[in-house]
Amino acid sequence: MMDLIANLISGLSLGSIYALIALGYTMVYGIAKMLNFAHGDIIMVGAFAVITTVSMLGFPPALAIAASVVCCVVLGVCVERIAYKPLRKSPPLAVLITAIGVSYFLQSLALLIFGSTQHSFPKVFSVPTLALGALTIRGDMLVTLAVTTAIMVGMSLFIAKSRTGKAMRAVSEDRDAAELMGISVNRTITITFAIGSALAAVAGVFYGTTYGFIGPYTGSMPGIKAFVAAVFGGIGSMPGAMLGGILLGVIENLAKRYISTELSDAIVFAVLIIVLMVKPTGLLGKRVTEKV
Amino acid sequence: MILKVDDIHVYYGQIHAIKGVSFEVREGEIVSLIGANGAGKSTVLKTISGLMHPRSGSISFLGDPIAHTEAYKLVNRGLAQVPEGRRIFLQMTVRENLDMGAYTQKEVSDADIEDVFRRFPRLKEREKQIAGTLSGGEQQMLAMGRAMMSHPKLLMLDEPSMGLAPILVEQIFDIIREFHAAGTTILLVEQNAGKALAVADRAYVLEQGRITLSGTGADLAASDAVKKAYLGG
Ligand SMILES: Nc1ncnc2c1ncn2[C@@H]1O[C@H](COP(=O)(O)OP(=O)(O)OP(=O)(O)O)[C@@H](O)[C@H]1O
Ligand SMILES: [Mg+2]
Numbered sequence: 282m283m284d285l286i287a288n289l290i291s292g293l294s295l296g297s298i299y300a301l302i303a304l305g306y307t308m309v310y311g312i313a314k315m316l317n318f319a320h321g322d323i324i325m326v327g328a329f330a331v332i333t334t335v336s337m338l339g340f341p342p343a344l345a346i347a348a349s350v351v352c353c354v355v356l357g358v359c360v361e362r363i364a365y366k367p368l369r370k371s372p373p374l375a376v377l378i379t380a381i382g383v384s385y386f387l388q389s390l391a392l393l394i395f396g397s398t399q400h401s402f403p404k405v406f407s408v409p410t411l412a413l414g415a416l417t418i419r420g421d422m423l424v425t426l427a428v429t430t431a432i433m434v435g436m437s438l439f440i441a442k443s444r445t446g447k448a449m450r451a452v453s454e455d456r457d458a459a460e461l462m463g464i465s466v467n468r469t470i471t472i473t474f475a476i477g478s479a480l481a482a483v484a485g486v487f488y489g490t491t492y493g494f495i496g497p498y499t500g501s502m503p504g505i506k507a508f509v510a511a512v513f514g515g516i517g518s519m520p521g522a523m524l525g526g527i528l529l530g531v532i533e534n535l536a537k538r539y540i541s542t543e544l545s546d547a548i549v550f551a552v553l554i555i556v557l558m559v560k561p562t563g564l565l566g567k568r569v570t571e572k573v
Numbered sequence: 574m575i576l577k578v579d580d581i582h583v584y585y586g587q588i589h590a591i592k593g594v595s596f597e598v599r600e601g602e603i604v605s606l607i608g609a610n611g612a613g614k615s616t617v618l619k620t621i622s623g624l625m626h627p628r629s630g631s632i633s634f635l636g637d638p639i640a641h642t643e644a645y646k647l648v649n650r651g652l653a654q655v656p657e658g659r660r661i662f663l664q665m666t667v668r669e670n671l672d673m674g675a676y677t678q679k680e681v682s683d684a685d686i687e688d689v690f691r692r693f694p695r696l697k698e699r700e701k702q703i704a705g706t707l708s709g710g711e712q713q714m715l716a717m718g719r720a721m722m723s724h725p726k727l728l729m730l731d732e733p734s735m736g737l738a739p740i741l742v743e744q745i746f747d748i749i750r751e752f753h754a755a756g757t758t759i760l761l762v763e764q765n766a767g768k769a770l771a772v773a774d775r776a777y778v779l780e781q782g783r784i785t786l787s788g789t790g791a792d793l794a795a796s797d798a799v800k801k802a803y804l805g806g
Contacts, residue, residue: 444676451662451673457624458660463648463677463723567664 283415288538289531294422295491296530297429301484302507303514303522304436305477311453311517312473315376319360319383321504323478325391327353327485328402328495335403342405350482357478358471366467384501391497399496402489425487432483433523436476440519449473453517506533506549513553515566524564574636575600575727575758576621581630581640583613583620590616592782593630598727603749603759605769605790607803608779614762615657617779618729621760622654623647635726649677651726655733657762659716663705667696670704670715674722681722689718692748710741717748721757728752729760734768746772766803770794778803 302324309317330349334340340348364383368376408420440446451459452469460466488503489495506529514525532552536545556564576598583591591613598604608614619625621632623644632640634652661670671689675681690697693714699707704715713733720728730749734742746768753759763769770776773790778799786793793799 444672447665447669447672448676450665450669454662454664455660457644458656458662459673460624460644461622461648461654461656461660462673462719463645464673465643465645 286416288534290418291422292531292534294425295534296527297426298484298487299507299510299530300523300526301429301480302503303510303526305480306507307511307516307519307522308473309477312449313470318380319387321500322384322387323353323357323481324485324488324503325500326356327482328489329395331486332400346486350479353478353482354475357474361474388497399494402493402495405486421490509553512563513556515563518565521563521565577633579631581627583616583625583627590782594784596777598760601758602774603753603772605761605763605773605776606779607763607766607769612779613782614779615731618654618731618762648723653720653723653725654729655716655720657731659712661704661712661715665704666701667704667715668700670719671722674719677723685722693718710737727758731762732764734765
């Protein structure tokens with residue numbers, strides 16, 4: 282029983298990291314109408330930014346995390362401006378291929394700078410392991426859970442209530458109508474990439490802390506998992522991305538512990554396929570409303 | 574002169590949709606643009622509002638050239654468009670749609686919201702309802718209320734009576750007269766030529782991307798060519 286609870290908590294913690302990444306994926310999809318396959322690599326860049334600033338420049342952890350967020354936001358916005366914006370009116374396939382190209386570009390760049398070896402991720406926060414009788418929970422997992430939950434609540438409020446959040450929903454629903462309200466679609470897309478990249482940077486810190494090592498290809502697996510989580514929850518839906526991410530982490534962890542470590546990813550994908558067969562729009566995905 | 578369109582040519586890729594259209598709207602007028610399906614009425618409005626740009630020709634709004642200005646920059650200069658098919662935000666609430674209409678205002682003024690609700694009491698009852706669940710007539714009212722939230726100097730309406738029952742059409746035209754009486758200049762695109770000419774100070778007939786007739790609303794309504802083509806005999 283204790284084992285199950287501990288496993289569920291570490292699943293929740295892993296899942297909340299996926300949820301942060303999935304949130305960025307789904308927001309960019311909903312507003313820019315594209316799948317940004319380079320999103321996972323932003324995590325890797327963010328994690329390397331922490332490694333570099335801590336071990337080479339001697340930054341204190343809080344400053345390193347801030348630097349990583351800034352670095353990812355700048356990178357995300359530049360990628361959008363240089364690679365995606367010129368393709369705004371191109372067919373989706375051209376944009377998709379470009380995104381894959383950006384992903385390879387970032388991986389190769391990291392390979393060139395940091396080499397193919399795994400770099401150990403510095404300890405940016407240390408929280409003692411919590412022991413409740415027979416139940417022990419890693420401190421960093423609790424921090425991950427607490428911080429990601431706070432971010433997700435904050436993001437939900439931002440999208441629901443703020444002027445910019447409403448503008449993002451308006452652009453996501455109808456670009457031309459949004460422009461006619463005085464909303465700059467380009468600026469809204471830039472903001473979306475900035476937010477998504479900031480979330481990826483935070484996810485990178487937690488991912489690095491959880492696994493301890495970072496390499497040039499580190500971003501691709503959580504990137505794919507987060508994409509799966511976003512589809513699982515209903516792509517374009519923010520609550521869906523959060524739910525999808527958390528479920529994915531829990532299922533993956535349970536499968537690892539009780540079925541098979543090697544098969545865990547296959548099981549995750551099998552669950553996705555079953556969900557999509559039953560509900561093709563994902564758990565919380567809306568059927569696209571017909572225009573009257 | 575609030576709006577002056579001078580010899581604009583507009584294309585969709587290779588398709589030459591607007592072939593040298595010129596017209597003007599003066600302060601305080603209601604001007605109607607009528608024409609058959611595919612004549613290019615919506616294209617003209619989209620070009621004025623900045624969603625499309627002419628390949629040649631010029632447009633001036635309140636004296637400034639705007640032919641190549643992006644749509645979002647024109648809203649706080651006083652231009653608003655109620656697009657064809659209403660295009661309200663179906664997944665947002667009635668109130669949120671009105672908030673979006675006031676996007677260029679520093680903040681959403683309660684007085685403006687009250688004003689819309691006074692004109693459209695049906696919207697007040699549905700303030701928190703998702704706009705996608707409104708009836709067609711209510712959606713048209715929301716689209717018009719939303720456009721008024723930015724306090725436009727020139728309001729462009731693209732077929733506001735489309736798909737509405739006769740009694741609602743009456744209501745919509747009453748509202749157009751009210752907006753006009755309150756000081757808003759109006760450019761109206763309509764298939765319902767009879768009503769559009771009756772309400773208009775001046776009107777233009779658009780055929781296959783060209784303006785073929787112009788005059789006062791009354792003159793055009795009395796002209797044989799218009800009677801034959803647009804007023805059913
Ligand atoms: N997105 C588009 N791509 C290509 N051609 C278009 C597009 N939109 C309109 N057209 C063409 O441009 C011409 C003018 O269309 P427009 O929509 O302006 O007509 P309209 O007068 O508003 O017609 P309606 O009364 O049916 O709304 C038509 O021949 C139409 O086929
Ligand atoms: Mg039209």
